[in-house]
Amino acid sequence: MAHRWVDHTAELELRVDADTEAGVFEDALAALAELLRDGAANELVVFDVAIDAADRATLLAGWLDELVFRAETEDLVPGRVERLMLDADGLRATVQAHRGRPRHVVKGVTYHSLTFDAVDGAYRATVVLDV
Numbered sequence: 001m002a003h004r005w006v007d008h009t010a011e012l013e014l015r016v017d018a019d020t021e022a023g024v025f026e027d028a029l030a031a032l033a034e035l036l037r038d039g040a041a042n043e044l045v046v047f048d049v050a051i052d053a054a055d056r057a058t059l060l061a062g063w064l065d066e067l068v069f070r071a072e073t074e075d076l077v078p079g080r081v082e083r084l085m086l087d088a089d090g091l092r093a094t095v096q097a098h099r100g101r102p103r104h105v106v107k108g109v110t111y112h113s114l115t116f117d118a119v120d121g122a123y124r125a126t127v128v129l130d131v
Contacts, residue, residue, distance in 0.1 A: 001027045005035075013113065016125045021056060024116065024125045025063055025091065026081045032064060032106075033078045036071050040100035045076055047097065052090035057116035059091055060125055065109045067095070068129075071102040105131050 001023050006013040014031055018024045049066050053059035070076040076097040083094040107130040116125040 003027050003031045005031070010131060011110070012129045012131050014127050014129065016123075018123050021086055021123055022084050024056075024060065024123050025084055025086075025093070028060060028064055028125070028127070029067060029078050029081055029095070032067055035105065036077050036102040038077055038100040038102050040077075041098060043099040045074075045097050045099055046082065047076070047095055049093045049095060050090065055116070057114045057125070057127075058111075059086075060116055060127055061109045061111060061114055063091060063093075064127060064129070068106045068109065070097070071106075072104060075099050075102060077102045107131060 001018045003014060003016045006015065014028065016024050016027045018027050051059060051062040051066060053062050067078050077100050079096045079098060081093055082096050085092045110128045110130055113126055113128050
């Protein structure tokens with residue numbers, strides 16, 4: 001798996017390459033954790049996420065939006081995915097995080113340039129964050 005950030009004016013574009021669909025979601029969480037990381041190792045929190053969407057790209061946006069929402073409202077910095085199940089209609093996951101002081105840099109997840117594609121037996125996704 002690999003990810004990289006691409007600078008935009010008031011936006012960050014995240015591009016994720018993974019071997020599996022689940023890997024895209026796991027790596028997107030890791031990338032967001034890198035962006036929000038606060039250096040603290042406070043209270044460990046485990047929470048469940050359930051998202052339904054018509055397609056994988058919209059599901060990825062919903063996934064990141066939920067993680068950003070938790071950072072903003074509960075001061076949760078995502079750490080890792082404990083369990084992730086994908087089906088035709090959505091995603092069910094258990095996420096491990098810590099309560100801390102996440103960098104509140106993400107205003108929202110946008111839908112422009114949003115992609116999630118199978119490419120040569122692997123998966124590639126792009127999502128733009130408003131910062």
